[in-house]
Amino acid sequence: MSDQPSAAEEIMDGVYRALRAHGYADVTMQDIADECSKSKSLLHYHYDTKEDLLVAFLDYVITDSEARIRAHADEPPIERLAGFVGWFVFEADAVDREAFHIALLELRTQGPFNERIREQLVRSDRLLRGTVADILESGIENGTFREVDVEETAALVVATLDGARTRQITLTGGDGDGAGDRDEADGAGDSDEADADGDGATAEGGDATAVDDLPEPTYTRRVAEATLQRIVAPLLADGVALPSLEDGIAAMSRDDETE
Structure with a gap:
């Protein structure tokens, strides 16, 4: 990595923008070079492979x-x-942030097969659960919270919120609002190929996606509110x-969207 922090940060910002634009599977070193205004050869001088650069980005x-x-x-x-x-x-219009987290989700799927990526994912999981556990311990000590199993509660909070985020970004079509999926589902009943019995199956026998099964654009907000009311409040x-x-x-407002 560069000895100049500003140059390193510029490269990491380029990775962030390239992942948003292309996703993990399709992003190339050239894409990253284009986004950070560095040459591809310079990137390879500091990082031998794309994997090296992406692992460094996870660390960052x-x-x-x-x-x-x-x-x-x-x-x-x-x-x-x-x-x-x-x-x-996730706000309904946070398209760039959603695209970035879709790319991160692609990276997470490599965890079972790539030890270096898995190490960073384990570190991230420990950070999240450890943060909640630390907050709970501090709150119990100063009388804010009742006595609870902090590790178990921290695991529940993180699993709930992370699961909600994953569900929203994987089921809304990656367009930030899920409108495309909903329009297609709504239109299925009007199609000439729709099942005459109205049971939601297509003429070819496939099952149409039920609109009610799709997460709302504000799904993470609703789950976060429920987390406060049903987990934190008690x-x-x-x-x-x-x-x-x-x-x-x-x-927890951020100067940028890289978290």
Whole structure:
């Protein structure tokens, strides 16, 4: 990696933009070079392969997340936890952020087959669960939260939020609002090929996607709100107020979208 931090950050920003535009499977070293205004040969001088560069990028993203979390370490535990929950919310028009997380999801699928990528994914998982556990421990100590199994609760919170994010980005078609999928599903009933019995099956015998099965554009927001109300609120000691989800989102606002 370059000895000049600014150059390294420029390369990582280029990886971020290239992944958003092309996805993990299709992105090339040339795509990354084009996005960061560096030559392909310069990238290969610092990173032998695309895999080397993408592993370095994962390290960069996780390190950035660690720094963002540390920046809130002195805030009240309930505010930190609300901020953590808000961190997972996708706005309906966050197309670029969604595209980036789709690329990250592609990277995550390589975990079972690539030890170096798996090591970074394990590090990320430990960071997320460890952050919630640390918040809960601090809150129990100062009387914000009731006594709970912090590791079990942290695992539940992370699984809920990460699962919601994964469901939204994989089932809305990657267009930020899911409109394309919904339009196709809505139109299926009007097609000449639609089943005459109205059971949702096509003339060829395939099952049409039910509109109700598709996540809403605000799915992560609804799950985040439910997480606050159904998981976090019961943990609060008497007299402790639950912050709003909007407060949580604002608390973890980012200078950019790389988390």
